[in-house]
Amino acid sequence: EAEVAQSPRYKITEKSQAVAFWCDPISGHATLYWYRQILGQGPELLVQFQDESVVDDSQLPKDRFSAERLKGVDSTLKIQPAELGDSAMYLCASSPHFEGEQYFGPGTRLTVT
Amino acid sequence: AQKITQTQPGMFVQEKEAVTLDCTYDTSDPSYGLFWYKQPSSGEMIFLIYQGSYDQQNATEGRYSLNFQKARKSANLVISASQLGDSAMYFCAMRVMGNQGGKLIFGQGTELSVKP
Numbered sequence: 001e002a003e004v005a006q007s008p009r010y011k012i013t014e015k016s017q018a019v020a021f022w023c024d025p026i027s028g029h030a031t032l033y034w035y036r037q038i039l040g041q042g043p044e045l046l047v048q049f050q051d052e053s054v055v056d057d058s059q060l061p062k063d064r065f066s067a068e069r070l071k072g073v074d075s076t077l078k079i080q081p082a083e084l085g086d087s088a089m090y091l092c093a094s095s096p097h098f099e100g101e102q103y104f105g106p107g108t109r110l111t112v113t
Numbered sequence: 114a115q116k117i118t119q120t121q122p123g124m125f126v127q128e129k130e131a132v133t134l135d136c137t138y139d140t141s142d143p144s145y146g147l148f149w150y151k152q153p154s155s156g157e158m159i160f161l162i163y164q165g166s167y168d169q170q171n172a173t174e175g176r177y178s179l180n181f182q183k184a185r186k187s188a189n190l191v192i193s194a195s196q197l198g199d200s201a202m203y204f205c206a207m208r209v210m211g212n213q214g215g216k217l218i219f220g221q222g223t224e225l226s227v228k229p
Contacts, residue, residue, distance in 0.1 A: 031215065033216065033217075035217075040221075040222075041221055041222070042117075042204050042206070042219030042220050042221055042222055043158070043204075043217070043219050044219070045216040045217070048215070048216055056216060089156055091156075091158060093158075095215065097215075098215030099208075099210065099215055100215075101160060101163070102160075102215075102217060103160070104150075104157055104158035104159075104160075105157070106155070106156060106157045107156040107157060107158075109156065
C-alpha cells in the first residue's frame with residue numbers, strides 16, 4: 001500500500017541553526033499539506049500545495065520558515081534559524097485533490113535545544 | 114470562524130466495553146466534512162471515519178461509528194468492544210469546502226486509555 005514518506009523521523013538541533021524536512025507524497029497526489037503539531041495540541045496547517053503552487057501559507061511564519069514543491073512531487077520545509085518554540089511534530093499529508101481524504105506520513109519530531 | 118472542540122482531555126474504558134469520545138464543531142458553511150483520526154504514541158495520524166454534512170446516515174467503519182447530530186453540531190466517535198490497542202490520542206477534525214482549500218481544522222484531542 002502506498003504511503004507518505006518523511007525524513008528524518010527525528011531531529012535534534014540547536015537554536016539558531018537551520019533545519020530541513022523532506023516529504024514524498026503518495027504518487028499522483030496533487031495536494032500536499034505540512035502541519036505542525038505542538039505537544040498536547042492538534043495539528044495546525046502551515047502550508048498547502050496544489051501541484052507546485054502554494055494554496056495557503058497564511059499560518060507559515062515566513063520570516064523563518066520556507067516551503068517548496070518545485071516539480072509538484074516531493075516537498076521540503078525549512079526553518080532558519082530554529083527557535084526553542086519550534087520544537088514540535090511536523091506532519092506531511094497528501095491527497096489526490098483538495099477535497100479528497102488526506103493521508104499522513106509518520107512525521108518528523110523536532111527538538112530545538 | 115471554524116472551530117473544533119473536544120472537551121475530554123482523557124478517557125478511561127474497560128477492555129471490551131464501548132466508549133464515546135465527544136466532538137462539537139462550529140462553522141457557518143453548509144458544506145463540510147468531519148473526520149476522526151487516531152494517533153498512537155509513534156506519531157502517525159491514522160484515518161478512522163468520515164461524515165459529510167449532507168450525509169443522511171451516520172457513518173460506520175467496523176468498530177467505529179460516528180454519532181452525527183447536525184442541529185447540535187456534534188460528531189461524537191463511538192468505539193465498540195474496546196481493545197488494548199485502541200489506547201491512543203484521538204482527534205476530531207473538520208474540513209470546510211469553498212475557499213478553504215481543503216485544510217483540516219483539528220481539535221485538541223482526547224487521550225483514550227483502555228484498561229485490561
